[in-house]
Amino acid sequence: MDLASVDDYKKKAWSLLPKAPLDYYRSGAGDEYSLRLNQTALNRIRIRPKFMRDVSKRSTKVNILGLDLEMPVAIAPTAMQRMAHPEGEVANARAAASAGVLFTQSTISTSSIEEIAEATPESPKWFQLYIYRDRDITKNLIRRAETNGFKAIVLTVDAPMFGLRRADIRNKFTLPTHLRMANFVGEKATQIQNTSGGSGLMEYVNKQFDDSITWEDLKWLVKFTKLPVIAKGILTAEDATIAVNCGCKGVIVSNHGARQIDGVPASIEALPEIVAAVGQRVPVMMDGGISQGTDVFKALALGAKLVFIGRPAIWGLTVDGERGVQNILRILKEEFDICMAIAGCSKVTDIDRTFVVHENFYSKL
Ligand SMILES: Cc1cc2nc3c(=O)[nH]c(=O)nc-3n(C[C@H](O)[C@H](O)[C@H](O)COP(=O)(O)O)c2cc1C
Ligand SMILES: CCCCCCC(=O)C(=O)O
Numbered sequence: 001m002d003l004a005s006v007d008d009y010k011k012k013a014w015s016l017l018p019k020a021p022l023d024y025y026r027s028g029a030g031d032e033y034s035l036r037l038n039q040t041a042l043n044r045i046r047i048r049p050k051f052m053r054d055v056s057k058r059s060t061k062v063n064i065l066g067l068d069l070e071m072p073v074a075i076a077p078t079a080m081q082r083m084a085h086p087e088g089e090v091a092n093a094r095a096a097a098s099a100g101v102l103f104t105q106s107t108i109s110t111s112s113i114e115e116i117a118e119a120t121p122e123s124p125k126w127f128q129l130y131i132y133r134d135r136d137i138t139k140n141l142i143r144r145a146e147t148n149g150f151k152a153i154v155l156t157v158d159a160p161m162f163g164l165r166r167a168d169i170r171n172k173f174t175l176p177t178h179l180r181m182a183n184f185v186g187e188k189a190t191q192i193q194n195t196s197g198g199s200g201l202m203e204y205v206n207k208q209f210d211d212s213i214t215w216e217d218l219k220w221l222v223k224f225t226k227l228p229v230i231a232k233g234i235l236t237a238e239d240a241t242i243a244v245n246c247g248c249k250g251v252i253v254s255n256h257g258a259r260q261i262d263g264v265p266a267s268i269e270a271l272p273e274i275v276a277a278v279g280q281r282v283p284v285m286m287d288g289g290i291s292q293g294t295d296v297f298k299a300l301a302l303g304a305k306l307v308f309i310g311r312p313a314i315w316g317l318t319v320d321g322e323r324g325v326q327n328i329l330r331i332l333k334e335e336f337d338i339c340m341a342i343a344g345c346s347k348v349t350d351i352d353r354t355f356v357v358h359e360n361f362y363s364k365l
Contacts, residue, residue, distance in 0.1 A: 293335025
């Protein structure tokens with residue numbers, strides 16, 4: 001098998017995608033220091049395996065906010081997936097459904113809420129929300145997610161503005177004309193225009209997204225929707241505590257794939273302080289740099305209940321559509337299961353803080 005790891009899929013996808021979509025998917029903010037850090041920080045964590053523990057019967061299953069999931073890996077919301085494959089988000093959601101994992105749909109999708117619901121009526125899915133200046137647009141998205149079987153609203157809190165993504169500026173990035181922002185048919189928010197000569201998406205976001213939002217808006221959202229609300233993009237204990245006090249039923253530790261501010265910590269670095277702050281009250285989840293089963297294990301050992309993958313699913317989608325994402329999920333599940341077994345864990349709840357140390361631990365030797 002020549003595609004045996006997420007990294008194999010990444011390399012293949014990079015060779016297939018045209019420059020502008022590849023740069024959009026791949027890149028991070030600024031000099032991309034935090035982008036590299038998302039993975040190097042994971043590599044600085046060492047697993048402390050504990051042997052001879054009868055791991056003959058194992059399960060990778062978890063339950064998150066009432067959802068039974070085959071493994072603690074979910075699909076993160078990523079925008080505009082039809083640039084990667086003609087079936088875009090629909091293929092990604094179908095792959096998640098067949099693997100029994102959670103799919104999160106982005107507001108900025110090239111497939112609509114209704115298309116995702118029709119393609120995967122029974123499977124677990126959450127809807128990721130950006131708050132638009134036009135509150136009617138925002139309310140309409142929430143109501144459609146509710147009536148179409150989505151089980152939570154994931155409010156992304158780290159995007160009052162678009163991060164400085166130089167590749168998109170250089171490429172004058174815009175959505176190819178055969179694609180559409182599928183959640184906004186007939187509304188002004190459908191179109192990305194590029195009047196600035198820079199990134200069209202940056203222009204769109206800075207025009208449409210509400211940069212005045214505060215925690216009061218989160219409180220409004222918690223009241224407005226009957227679904228649980230989860231805050232995504234949390235990087236500090238302070239914000240995690242506020243989010244939970246505002247009524248969030250979960251938090252996602254994330255630096256947005258390092259696409260918003262360069263110089264922020266890796267998500268895995270921020271995770272422990274957030275687990276310490278709110279981990280007894282709500283599930284703490286994380287994303288950023290997860291590319292192997294051992295990364296999943298490390299995040300869980302540091303207190304995450306669920307991890308998300310963004311780019312890895314896009315690489316799978318690019319290479320082979322629904323089947324490509326299925327393979328990415330299969331690879332991660334196998335790798336996670338093998339890691340659990342050899343480290344001495346039969347079930348996900350066996351994984352705890354004692355299974356990892358920072359590499360500095362060994363420099364004392
Ligand atoms: C191409 C791309 C598009 C994204 N679009 C969104 C989005 O629409 N909403 C959102 O909350 N996060 C978005 N993110 C961030 C992801 O949800 C997630 O936080 C990040 O990709 C995780 O890092 P990873 O790509 O290393 O797995 C996007 C990330 C990428 C790479
Ligand atoms: C930060 C707002 C960006 C909206 C577009 C989708 C997205 O989140 C991304 O990272 O790209």
